[in-house]
Amino acid sequence: xxxxxxxxxxxxxxxxxxxxxxxxxxxxxxxxxxxxxxxxxxxxxxxxxxxxxxxxxxxxxxxxxxxxxxxxxxxxxxxxxxxxxxxxxxxxxxxxxxxxxxxxxxxxxxxxxxxxxxxxxxxxxxxxxxxxxxxxxxxxxxxxxxxxxxxxxxxxxxxxxxxxxxxxxxxxxxxxxxxxxxxxxxxxxxxxxxxxxxxxxxxxxxxxxxxxxxxxxxxxxxxxxxxxxxxxxxxxxxxxxxxxxxxxxxxxxxxxxxxxxxxxxxxxxxxxxxxxxxxxxxxxxxxxxxxxxxxxxxxxxxxxxxxxxxxxxxxxxxxxxxxxxxxxxxxxxxxxxxxxxxxxxxxxxxxxxxxxxxxxxxxxxxxxxxxxxxxxxxxxxxxxxxxxxxxxxxxxxxxxxxxxxxxxxxxxxxxxxxxxxxxxxxxxxxxxxxxxxxxxxxxxxxxxxxxxxxxxxxxxxxxxxxxxxxxxxxxxxxxxxxxxxxxxxxxxxxxxxxxxxxxxxxxxxxxxxxxxxxxxxxxxxxxxxxxxxxxxxxxxxxxxxxxxxxxxxxxxxxxxxxxxxxxxxxxxxxxxxxx
Numbered sequence: 001x002x003x004x005x006x007x008x009x010x011x012x013x014x015x016x017x018x019x020x021x022x023x024x025x026x027x028x029x030x031x032x033x034x035x036x037x038x039x040x041x042x043x044x045x046x047x048x049x050x051x052x053x054x055x056x057x058x059x060x061x062x063x064x065x066x067x068x069x070x071x072x073x074x075x076x077x078x079x080x081x082x083x084x085x086x087x088x089x090x091x092x093x094x095x096x097x098x099x100x101x102x103x104x105x106x107x108x109x110x111x112x113x114x115x116x117x118x119x120x121x122x123x124x125x126x127x128x129x130x131x132x133x134x135x136x137x138x139x140x141x142x143x144x145x146x147x148x149x150x151x152x153x154x155x156x157x158x159x160x161x162x163x164x165x166x167x168x169x170x171x172x173x174x175x176x177x178x179x180x181x182x183x184x185x186x187x188x189x190x191x192x193x194x195x196x197x198x199x200x201x202x203x204x205x206x207x208x209x210x211x212x213x214x215x216x217x218x219x220x221x222x223x224x225x226x227x228x229x230x231x232x233x234x235x236x237x238x239x240x241x242x243x244x245x246x247x248x249x250x251x252x253x254x255x256x257x258x259x260x261x262x263x264x265x266x267x268x269x270x271x272x273x274x275x276x277x278x279x280x281x282x283x284x285x286x287x288x289x290x291x292x293x294x295x296x297x298x299x300x301x302x303x304x305x306x307x308x309x310x311x312x313x314x315x316x317x318x319x320x321x322x323x324x325x326x327x328x329x330x331x332x333x334x335x336x337x338x339x340x341x342x343x344x345x346x347x348x349x350x351x352x353x354x355x356x357x358x359x360x361x362x363x364x365x366x367x368x369x370x371x372x373x374x375x376x377x378x379x380x381x382x383x384x385x386x387x388x389x390x391x392x393x394x395x396x397x398x399x400x401x402x403x404x405x406x407x408x409x410x411x412x413x414x415x416x417x418x419x420x421x422x423x424x425x426x427x428x429x430x431x432x433x434x435x436x437x438x439x440x441x442x443x444x445x446x447x448x449x450x451x452x453x454x455x456x457x458x459x460x461x462x463x464x465x466x467x468x469x470x471x472x473x474x475x476x477x478x479x480x481x482x483x484x485x486x487x488x489x490x491x492x493x494x495x496x497x498x499x500x501x502x503x504x505x506x507x508x509x510x511x512x513x514x515x516x517x518x519x520x521x522x523x524x525x526x527x528x529x530x531x532x533x534x535x536x537x538x539x540x541x542x543x544x545x546x547x548x549x550x551x552x553x554x555x556x557x558x559x560x561x562x563x564x565x566x567x568x569x570x571x572x573x574x575x576x577x578x579x
């Protein structure tokens with residue numbers, strides 16, 4: 001592996017830097033020159049140890065290692081040597097579990113707790129376990145500039161963010177999660193790197209001008225020198241799994257990963273992870289975010305697919321959100337009809353090649369034959385909340401009865417559900433976009449960029465991402481709506497009992513303006529009825545009390561969950577009536 005590799009009382013330094021003819025390393029003030037191979041790989045061994053700090057001397061500049069494991073001084077500072085075997089793990093018996101059992105909880109380390117650290121997350125793990133989720137998905141922790149960031153501006157892929165607690169902190173939280181039975185998924189970004197502190201181009205052809213992303217230069221996966229770049233990214237994926245015992249990866253926005261190679265980098269990465277998992281006897285998931293509705297992503301590799309375990313499928317979120325809020329600008333313009341909720345539940349994707357007005361082009365492909373659990377559904381996530389102008393959550397936009405109805409549709413659907421931190425108890429704090437750039441040009445650019453992003457939605461003035469108050473407003477208060485929390489816990493318990501190990505299919509249709517859904521369970525049918533009452537109290541008692549598992553009526557919405565044993569009887573429908 002490249003980077004600083006500890007061996008006994010020495011450390012070997014290895015770095016791919018084909019742009020350089022000579023290179024020296026400064027370790028605690030002692031400088032020595034590295035040897036260069038014809039392939040542009042520099043290496044050398046010296047007396048050093050874990051905890052020592054070093055940097056590379058490039059001309060008159062002192063640059064961090066592209067494979068830094070830890071940057072305690074920030075992304076512009078020296079790299080600290082880390083011994084990957086120095087942590088005392090206690091999860092030897094942990095092997096993970098099947099993706100079919102995943103109920104994902106997405107969280108941002110900096111705003112999840114008052115401490116804003118990995119140790120702060122550890123303090124909340126018992127809450128998450130009692131809630132009923134089975135996996136936490138941690139937003140990116142690769143080294144980013146400053147101390148406040150969503151993580152998608154990371155510039156040092158192997159370095160664990162210092163302000164969160166560094167490598168030891170991440171290992172502690174994974175170890176603790178495994179101790180209470182929670183899997184850990186890590187969000188990783190392989191479509192671009194951030195602008196501040198990005199020194200990779202000083203060493204080699206990590207980027208290309210053949211393609212462009214909206215966030216920054218595209219990574220070079222198919223041009224000259226791309227072989228080592230591909231190895232760099234695949235090694236990074238394996239690094240998190242191997243050194244940090246991570247159970248799964250969420251690949252950010254893979255529609256912006258451009259690769260015309262014979263084997264796409266994502267397919268090669270998934271294959272590498274699967275090979276490692278087999279050898280280690282572990283169950284490891286690879287999930288991707290993509291707005292393309294591309295069935296090939298979740299087709300198995302032996303069917304010419306990419307072999308991903310699942311893909312974020314936003315159509316369900318957009319369909320439910322627009323149905324409840326009536327918002328219809330930006331990408332919401334293509335949703336709102338209850339028919340689209342039906343299609344999302346039945347098939348995963350709504351757009352399967354039809355014209356998509358927001359793109360002014362066709363979008364998607366048919367997911368026919370692909371298990372519904374391969375689609376990750378949500379009613380909130382960091383994008384859909386944080387990319388609103390002021391970061392409102394669904395529970396801020398609709399009555400509580402509507403939010404409860406949406407939660408029931410999500411958590412009893414056969415697809416894989418994802419919750420966003422605080423959703424389970426109707427967190428009053430928003431989740432806004434925040435940064436901590438030191439570069440003044442970037443500070444101005446991010447403010448203007450956010451304004452432009454919201455033009456299509458007609459939203460009000462956006463909070464300044466650079467203002468520390470924006471970050472502070474986004475911290476969870478943990479001021480809980482106990483009734484909502486109880487609702488989520490009950491729904492998740494029903495999911496565990498009746499849905500998780502079911503055939504994971506769904507029968508949804510429209511009937512007299514209502515959405516009718518039947519969810520076959522292993523030994524029973526789960527029947528959810530959501531009625532929009534328009535302010536009228538529903539007094540008809542059509543359901544047998546012995547079949548009612550859960551019921552609520554408030555804010556003009558009635559939600560009833562029934563259990564029907566597998567008999568020849570006609571099942572009552574799941575209903576969501578249109579306004």
